[in-house]
Amino acid sequence: MPLTKYRVVAVGFVLLYLVFLAGCATAHPAKLQPVEVPAMHSVSEFSDDERFIDLPDPWERFNRNIYNFDYRFDKYVFLPIVSGYEYVTPVFVQKGVSNFYGNIGEVTTLYNSLLQTKGKKFLITLGRFVTNTTVGIGGLFDPASSLGLQKQGEDFGRTLGNWGVPSGPYLVLPLLGPNTLRGTGGVAIDAGVRSEAVNAIDPFKNVDNGSMIMSGITTLQSIDLRHRMKFRYYGSGYPFEYEMVRFLYLKRSELTLKK
Amino acid sequence: MKISEIKKIAFTWGVNVSPVRVQQPGFVTPTDNRFMNRSCIRELKGLAVILCFVLVPAISPAADEKYGYPITGSYEATILGTPDRLKSPPPAEISSKRLLLDVIPDLRKPEVFFYDEGLRCTLAYQDREAPLVFLIAGTGAGDQSSKMEAMTRELYKAGFHVVALPSPTHPNFIVSASRSHIPGDLTEDAEDLYRVMELVWSKVKRDIEVTDFYIGGYSLGGTQAAFVARLDEERKVFNFRKVLMVNPFVNLYSSVTRIEELLDRMPGGSRKIGSYFNKMLTKFSEFYRQGDLDLNDEFLYAAYKAKLFSRDESGALIGLAFRVSLAGMIFSSDVMTNGGYVVPKNRVLTETDPLGDYFLVCIHLGFINYLDEYFYPYLQKKRPGLTREELINSLGLKSIEGYLRASPKFGVMTNEDDFILAPGELDYLRDLFEGRIKVYSRGGHLGNIEYSDNMADIVGFYKQGGQ
Numbered sequence: 001m002p003l004t005k006y007r008v009v010a011v012g013f014v015l016l017y018l019v020f021l022a023g024c025a026t027a028h029p030a031k032l033q034p035v036e037v038p039a040m041h042s043v044s045e046f047s048d049d050e051r052f053i054d055l056p057d058p059w060e061r062f063n064r065n066i067y068n069f070d071y072r073f074d075k076y077v078f079l080p081i082v083s084g085y086e087y088v089t090p091v092f093v094q095k096g097v098s099n100f101y102g103n104i105g106e107v108t109t110l111y112n113s114l115l116q117t118k119g120k121k122f123l124i125t126l127g128r129f130v131t132n133t134t135v136g137i138g139g140l141f142d143p144a145s146s147l148g149l150q151k152q153g154e155d156f157g158r159t160l161g162n163w164g165v166p167s168g169p170y171l172v173l174p175l176l177g178p179n180t181l182r183g184t185g186g187v188a189i190d191a192g193v194r195s196e197a198v199n200a201i202d203p204f205k206n207v208d209n210g211s212m213i214m215s216g217i218t219t220l221q222s223i224d225l226r227h228r229m230k231f232r233y234y235g236s237g238y239p240f241e242y243e244m245v246r247f248l249y250l251k252r253s254e255l256t257l258k259k
Numbered sequence: 260m261k262i263s264e265i266k267k268i269a270f271t272w273g274v275n276v277s278p279v280r281v282q283q284p285g286f287v288t289p290t291d292n293r294f295m296n297r298s299c300i301r302e303l304k305g306l307a308v309i310l311c312f313v314l315v316p317a318i319s320p321a322a323d324e325k326y327g328y329p330i331t332g333s334y335e336a337t338i339l340g341t342p343d344r345l346k347s348p349p350p351a352e353i354s355s356k357r358l359l360l361d362v363i364p365d366l367r368k369p370e371v372f373f374y375d376e377g378l379r380c381t382l383a384y385q386d387r388e389a390p391l392v393f394l395i396a397g398t399g400a401g402d403q404s405s406k407m408e409a410m411t412r413e414l415y416k417a418g419f420h421v422v423a424l425p426s427p428t429h430p431n432f433i434v435s436a437s438r439s440h441i442p443g444d445l446t447e448d449a450e451d452l453y454r455v456m457e458l459v460w461s462k463v464k465r466d467i468e469v470t471d472f473y474i475g476g477y478s479l480g481g482t483q484a485a486f487v488a489r490l491d492e493e494r495k496v497f498n499f500r501k502v503l504m505v506n507p508f509v510n511l512y513s514s515v516t517r518i519e520e521l522l523d524r525m526p527g528g529s530r531k532i533g534s535y536f537n538k539m540l541t542k543f544s545e546f547y548r549q550g551d552l553d554l555n556d557e558f559l560y561a562a563y564k565a566k567l568f569s570r571d572e573s574g575a576l577i578g579l580a581f582r583v584s585l586a587g588m589i590f591s592s593d594v595m596t597n598g599g600y601v602v603p604k605n606r607v608l609t610e611t612d613p614l615g616d617y618f619l620v621c622i623h624l625g626f627i628n629y630l631d632e633y634f635y636p637y638l639q640k641k642r643p644g645l646t647r648e649e650l651i652n653s654l655g656l657k658s659i660e661g662y663l664r665a666s667p668k669f670g671v672m673t674n675e676d677d678f679i680l681a682p683g684e685l686d687y688l689r690d691l692f693e694g695r696i697k698v699y700s701r702g703g704h705l706g707n708i709e710y711s712d713n714m715a716d717i718v719g720f721y722k723q724g725g726q
């Protein structure tokens with residue numbers, strides 16, 4: 001039942017994106033430009049040094065397009081919704097919402113720790129999930145963190161990495177931002193598992209408008225996700241922000257993979 | 260882009276991210292979480308190390324019994340700043356909004372800066388009458404850099420209205436607020452800043468009640484505050500009653516040269532900045548892989564204890580961070596002026612053009628290159644006959660020292676071990692601002708600005724003699 005909803009939303013985004021691409025394609029008619037004059041300094045001058053913060057990005061133009069799409073989507077759609085949410089919701093409720101979805105997310109960490117045979121992570125996460133679901137009243141509170149059980153975080157992209165699947169090229173995703181090809185596969189698998197699990201349980205099957213409630217829950221989840229993200233596309237104002245973000249994202253994933 | 264800003268980006272893709280309220284221009288909400296969530300910020304620190312691989316506080320018995328800032332090494336202090344537990348607690352909530360200013364009407368912005376929609380400043384406002392403090396950020400920093408946020412927060416807590424302005428060397432200022440789009444001339448930059456302040460005031464004067472105007476800044480922003488204050492003596496729009504300079508440059512040229520020299524201690528010097536960075540990154544990664552710690556503060560302590568980086572290597576990190584800022588400044592300026600310096604003249608960059616090659620070029624250019632090949636020729640055209648020596652002398656406090664010596668409205672805070680000051684410059688400051696300067700025994704360059712005693716002194720300066 002919620003799957004059809006997802007499809008409608010997904011098709012909507014694809015259409016929106018195509019409209020955006022079409023807009024880009026027509027926005028720059030060929031103009032006669034004055035002749036270019038070589039710059040005083042060019043990259044060949046510094047070929048005796050190693051590249052700096054520069055990682056392979058074979059799909060760079062495509063990625064930059066999506067990066068800019070994400071910036072515009074944030075600006076015109078996502079962030080206005082998020083600030084509306086923050087305006088009408090008391091801070092303690094916002095925290096409760098974040099805790100609730102965070103607690104559901106522990107399930108992803110659970111099975112992925114298991115698949116990677118990371119026993120310590122699995123046990124800590126199990127402890128968190130049980131504590132927060134019971135003492136934390138269905139995950140609305142996070143008493144586990146105060147007990148010293150810190151949030152772990154695993155996903156199927158990392159599982160694939162630990163199984164030896166190469167990361168593949170850098171890939172910026174619509175709405176979700178920086179990732180890799182491998183990570184994107186992981187995101188899809190984890191989302192599939194989550195929706196299958198929800199379908200299997202189907203907590204609202206006997207309730208009127210159950211599917212409406214489910215899609216409401218999904219929407220709130222997206223809003224909560226953006227609400228917790230401090231990042232703003234082009235928020236630094238730094239002209240090489242794209243390069244910096246790419247470097248930090250890839251290096252961080254590479255470094256933390258084995259942990 | 261400062262280390263703190265890189266940290267901000269780095270934090271983003273971590274597991275826990277702190278809530279932030281989006282401030283649309285004109286959309287005012289009573290609270291702003293940005294300043295509130297310290298515990299979240301602590302959780303986020305992990306990532307930042309990838310680029311900063313920061314060293315960690317040497318918590319050692321203080322040499323100066325009275326002063327409690329704990330980090331003794333000047334480079335370490337500069338990189339690490341103040342441990343969270345030694346900062347003063349943030350206010351429960353803060354009323355603030357982001358202003359987006361159209362400073363230069365009809366400005367045509369190149370497509371590559373499509374995201375730049377005007378100058379971004381931050382206003383924190385009281386709902387009663389209070390003095391307003393204008394703050395100017397340091398080299399390459401924006402209005403919401405971590406040091407600016409800290410100063411804004413503390414002054415707000417003490418009952419002031421605050422307007423935080425980006426540095427004239429920040430790309431946003433170069434693109435949207437600088438008349439020449441070429442930063443560096445203290446007099447021209449002061450005029451640009453003054454215009455921005457007037458515009459801010461015209462936008463907010465109906466909404467807030469202001470009793471008096473003060474001004475201040477840190478690092479280059481401190482030096483610029485002095486030039487803005489002097490301009491205000493002629494223009495008299497604000498009649499600033501107090502001017503605070505925190506770790507100011509005495510002379511831009513001499514300080515920047517000292518920062519860049521930190522890179523020269525590495526093999527191959529700044530020409531091999533890429534190799535140096537990669538070497539540090541490898542060291543750092545190896546250390547991380549061998550240990551059993553997450554990327555967080557604890558890990559940083561471990562890295563420090565293991566003496567992962569030598570003193571020279573840490574110094575070079577500061578030089579590198581400066582170069583990263585400078586690269587953004589050079590590129591933005593060159594594109595805005597179509598100067599043909601790093602981007603071919605007449606080339607039109609689109610919003611999806613890869614910029615990696617330009618980044619690589621810019622990171623290899625030092626301030627001396629910028630001065631001799633770009634900035635000085637520009638000024639020579641405007642002021643024929645200007646010699647290089649005259650130019651360098653104009654880039655510092657000496658050029659307005661008569662005014663600074665005589666005016667009682669100034670206050671200066673700096674550190675004995677601030678390495679941006681050349682030999683003799685600290686004594687010069689002590690003499691110039693006799694009775695109006697406070698020198699701390701340690702803290703490097705701005706490492707101690709967020710330390711609770713320092714913040715209390717900043718607030719105390721603006722409070723003395725009544726608000």
